[in-house]
Amino acid sequence: MARRIVKEPADRLLRDDLKLVGWVQKPDDRRRNYFEWCDEVIARLAAVSGNEGPEDTAIVRAIVPVLQSDDSFTDHIFQKKGATWLRDKDNWDRVREIAAGQVLYEYLVAKEKAQWP
Amino acid sequence: MAVDRQIKIVTSDDLDAELRAIVNDAAEYGERAEQAARDAGKTIRRFEDKPGDVDETVAQLRHALEDEIQIAQPIEGDAIIDVGEQDREIAKRALVHIKLSTLRQIAKGLDIPHSGNLDAVTDRIARKLKADRAEIARLVLQYETEPPPERRFTSRVFQLWESPGDLDALASRIDYVLNRYIRIGIARWFVLENVQRSASSLVLSGIFRFFKADADQSDDDLTLRAEEGSASAQLRVRGNEPIAEVQAKGERESKAIMAAFEGTSECRRREALKIGTESMRGHLAGWDAWSVFLVDLLGARFRSPNIEILNLTHAGFRTDDGGSEEANRPTIKAVRLEGRHLLDSRAACELLTRGQSLAELGMTVRYRLAPSQDVSLPLTVKLSKDHATILTGFGITEPSNALKCHAEVVAGVSSSLRHGLADEVSLSNLAREIANRASSDEAPSKATIFAPPDDDGSE
Numbered sequence: 001m002a003r004r005i006v007k008e009p010a011d012r013l014l015r016d017d018l019k020l021v022g023w024v025q026k027p028d029d030r031r032r033n034y035f036e037w038c039d040e041v042i043a044r045l046a047a048v049s050g051n052e053g054p055e056d057t058a059i060v061r062a063i064v065p066v067l068q069s070d071d072s073f074t075d076h077i078f079q080k081k082g083a084t085w086l087r088d089k090d091n092w093d094r095v096r097e098i099a100a101g102q103v104l105y106e107y108l109v110a111k112e113k114a115q116w117p
Numbered sequence: 118m119a120v121d122r123q124i125k126i127v128t129s130d131d132l133d134a135e136l137r138a139i140v141n142d143a144a145e146y147g148e149r150a151e152q153a154a155r156d157a158g159k160t161i162r163r164f165e166d167k168p169g170d171v172d173e174t175v176a177q178l179r180h181a182l183e184d185e186i187q188i189a190q191p192i193e194g195d196a197i198i199d200v201g202e203q204d205r206e207i208a209k210r211a212l213v214h215i216k217l218s219t220l221r222q223i224a225k226g227l228d229i230p231h232s233g234n235l236d237a238v239t240d241r242i243a244r245k246l247k248a249d250r251a252e253i254a255r256l257v258l259q260y261e262t263e264p265p266p267e268r269r270f271t272s273r274v275f276q277l278w279e280s281p282g283d284l285d286a287l288a289s290r291i292d293y294v295l296n297r298y299i300r301i302g303i304a305r306w307f308v309l310e311n312v313q314r315s316a317s318s319l320v321l322s323g324i325f326r327f328f329k330a331d332a333d334q335s336d337d338d339l340t341l342r343a344e345e346g347s348a349s350a351q352l353r354v355r356g357n358e359p360i361a362e363v364q365a366k367g368e369r370e371s372k373a374i375m376a377a378f379e380g381t382s383e384c385r386r387r388e389a390l391k392i393g394t395e396s397m398r399g400h401l402a403g404w405d406a407w408s409v410f411l412v413d414l415l416g417a418r419f420r421s422p423n424i425e426i427l428n429l430t431h432a433g434f435r436t437d438d439g440g441s442e443e444a445n446r447p448t449i450k451a452v453r454l455e456g457r458h459l460l461d462s463r464a465a466c467e468l469l470t471r472g473q474s475l476a477e478l479g480m481t482v483r484y485r486l487a488p489s490q491d492v493s494l495p496l497t498v499k500l501s502k503d504h505a506t507i508l509t510g511f512g513i514t515e516p517s518n519a520l521k522c523h524a525e526v527v528a529g530v531s532s533s534l535r536h537g538l539a540d541e542v543s544l545s546n547l548a549r550e551i552a553n554r555a556s557s558d559e560a561p562s563k564a565t566i567f568a569p570p571d572d573d574g575s576e
Contacts, residue, residue, distance in 0.1 A: 008230055029153035037146040041139060048127070048135055049185040058181040065140045065174050069147030072154035074164045089168040090228075096169070 003108065005056055005101035015098050018080050023073070024099070024106045030072060031106075035116050037066055038107040056104065063100035073099065126187040129179075136175045136182075184237075201248075208248040209239040214261040216430065216455060223256060255513055262430045262479050262495045264510035266366040269495075270523040273371045273504045274531050276387040277359040284319045284356045288312055291321055291381050299380055304328040307377035321378060322351040325370040350374035354384070360531045361386065363504075371504075389502055393537030400470075400548035407435075407500050408475035409544070410533065414498065415460075415478065415567065416547050417539035419529035423485040424522065425570045427493060431455045433477030434468050451476075458564035466555035466566075476500050483570070484522035492518055496526060505530050 006012055015021065024031065041062040045054035067073045077095055078086060085091055110116035155161060179188070190199055212220065213235065220238045224231035229241045246252045258268070281287050291312045298308040310323045326347045333342035350365035352374045361378065363371045379385055392406045401409060418424045434452040452468065459465050460478075469475060477499040483491050495510035507530055509523035533539055550566045 007232060010228075011230075028157055030150045030157070033146055033150040033153055037143065041143070044135070044139055045182070048132065049182060051185055055181065055185055058178065058185065061174075061178045061181040062139055062143060064177070065143035065169075065171075066147040066150065068167065068169045068174070069144040070150045070154075071164050072151045072159060072161050073147075074167060075159075075161045078162065078164070092168045 003056070003105075005060065005105045005108075006098055011094070011098050011101075014095065015102060018077060018095065018098075020099050020102050021106075023076055024102045030070075034063070034066065034103050035107050035110065037063065038104065039117065056101075059104055060097060060100040063103050064096045067096045067099055067103075126189055128189045129191065132179060132182075132186070132188055133175060136178050137171065140171050140174045140178065180240075204248040204250075205240070205243045208243040208246070208250070208253045209236070211253050211257050212239040212242060214257050214264075216260075216262060218455070219260050219262075219430075223260065258511065258513045259493070261510065262481070263497060263508070264495060269508050269510045270516075270520055271364065271366055272507045272523065272527045273363045273365070273368070274507070274527065274534060275361045275363065275375055275504045276390060276534055277354075277361055277384050278387060279384070280357050280359045281319070281354045281382065281384050282356060284314060284354075287354075287382055287384075288314045288319055291319075294381055298326070299377055301373055301376040301380070304330060305373065307373045309377060309381070318353050318355045320351060320353045321374065322349065323374060323377065324349050325365075325373040327369070352378050354378075358531070358535060360535060362527055362531060368506075386503060390500065390505070390534070392534070399545060400552045401545065403472050404469060404548070405472050405474040408469050408473070409538070411475050411478055411498065411500065412460075412469070412547060412551075413538045413540065413544045414529065414533055415480075416543045417529070419526045420532055420539050421525040421529055423525060425483040425485075426567060427481045427483050427569050429458055429460050429478065429480045429567055430495075431477070431479035431497075432459055432465055432475060433499070435474040435476045453477075458567060458569070460551075461554070461561055461564040461566045461568075463554055463557065463560060466551045470552050470555040482522065484518070484525075486518055486521065492522075494519055494522055496522075498526070498530065505534065 006015055024034070038059070042054060042059060045058050045062060046052055048054075049058070081091075107116065151161060182188075190202070215223070217235050217238065220235070220242065221231040224238055224242055227242065227245050229245050231238060233241075242256075243253070258264075261268075291309065295309050295312060298306045300306050305325070305327045308324045308326060309321065311321070313320045313322075324347050326345070329344040329346070331342055333340050348365065348367060348370040350363060350370040350373065353362045353364075354360070361375065361384070363374055365371045365374065375386060392410045397404060397409055414420075415426060415429075418426060432454045434454075452473070454462070454465055454468075460469075477497065479495070479497040482494055482496045484494055485491050492512055492514040494512040494514070497506075497508040499506040499508075507523065507526050509519050509526060511519045529539075538544060547566065554561065554566060
């Protein structure tokens with residue numbers, strides 16, 4: 001069973017509130033794009049650290065800039081929470097990290113079930 | 118890039134170049150993901166000025182990798198270490214004075230992840246507070262459970278065989294040797310400096326002086342190396358009480374002033390504490406005398422109406438291995454429990470009911486200075502063979518406020534050492550609850566035996 005990435009109960013609540021599981025799981029080209037990045041960045045971080053399996057924290061951090069530039073993600077959050085909530089920078093940081101954690105989890109599950117690549 | 122995979126050392130320049138490339142490539146993947154969503158028929162708003170730039174993202178990624186690789190940073194002028202990193206590490210070093218379980222609570226309060234080891238949790242707190250020295254210092258003073266000697270009051274209470282009686286006569290005897298020193302051990306002296314007489318007590322003060330000495334060899338010369346040390350101490354006795362209260366940082370100077378006092382008076386300390394708990398019955402029948410003494414003090418809140426126990430943070434038990442002298446038999450001489458509300462834990466209740474000796478209790482107390490003014494203070498009470506020790510930290514209040522609480526706890530401990538138990542009925546009820554907890558199969562979800570008081574809104 002794939003390891004849990006989003007561990008804090010409060011983060012899991014926010015993840016559910018924002019329906020991030022469904023957003024990540026939707027099998028489309030966007031999801032394929034995220035999973036391809038996971039393949040690539042895990043290999044690159046392994047080369048940097050010398051560890052075959054880089055720490056989850058580092059992989060999550062490397063997925064965050066993908067979400068940063070993907071306005072389909074930002075639009076999803078905007079629809080759920082509105083402009084006022086997104087005015088707080090801490091909310092952006094937190095939600096991107098939670099979403100990146102969920103992307104990694106779904107990627108690991110897909111690998112485990114031989115659904116990816 | 119110049120990465121040595123064997124020892125995982127990489128220069129910060131090479132690492133940042135690679136991480137910057139990763140972040141830029143990630144941004145391209147993000148744009149592609151967005152386009153894929155558009156191609157699938159999604160209508161997507163454009164968002165300008167989204168927070169998060171490349172530098173910040175690279176810094177966060179570098180931080181995430183710090184546990185996996187050694188990053189060799191360039192020397193930063195005279196300071197050598199990067200000032201930001203140095204400030205953060207200093208803040209973390211100070212936070213280490215707080216127990217990890219408490220640090221996790223602090224992290225929760227700051228709305229940041231609280232999982233991981235000590236390094237990870239202190240790092241997150243230091244970063245969240247931007248290594249602000251005043252803010253970090255406030256946390257340390259507020260939450261440290263065992264402050265160092267310079268941030269606490271320390272008293273030791275010794276039992277005497279008899280009350281000193283006539284304090285005027287005692288003052289005269291001490292006055293006779295005032296401003297003189299007496300030898301109390303090998304290379305150890307006590308200098309009697311002052312004696313003060315009040316209506317009900319007599320206070321003796323002085324300096325403990327000592328030398329550490331050892332042989333020293335340099336080239337062909339043999340010599341002795343001597344290192345001098347000194348520490349002050351103060352001792353208070355009352356005419357009709359067989360008790361001596363010593364205020365000093367360390368045990369050595371405390372015992373030194375006791376030796377000087379015994380040498381100049383007819384008073385003698387008891388070699389072993391005499392605790393009036395011999396006739397315990399019911400649930401207390403199997404308890405060790407020290408456990409009875411400390412749990413009674415705790416239940417009676419040190420005989421003070423101004424003290425409430427907020428949280429029991431550590432407990433030390435001396436264990437009894439049956440007195441076996443077999444050299445090969447494994448033995449445990451002490452057990453230390455740490456946590457929150459720990460006398461409510463089944464482990465602690467089992468040790469108490471099995472007759473193990475509770476020798477130390479650490480806690481956070483709330484002390485009422487005035488009807489609407491409370492302060493939280495770390496407090497530890499320990500029992501040793503011939504004395505009880507009370508340590509009261511300053512917390513984040515004025516030391517003079519902590520001293521008031523300290524004096525009341527010392528008075529409560531002294532009173533119990535003179536008169537016996539403070540509240541036998543409450544103690545008996547506590548013992549019953551502790552016995553039930555010890556035999557319960559379920560771990561408690563909240564503290565009920567030594568439950569923290571309801572918050573009444575003050576401070």
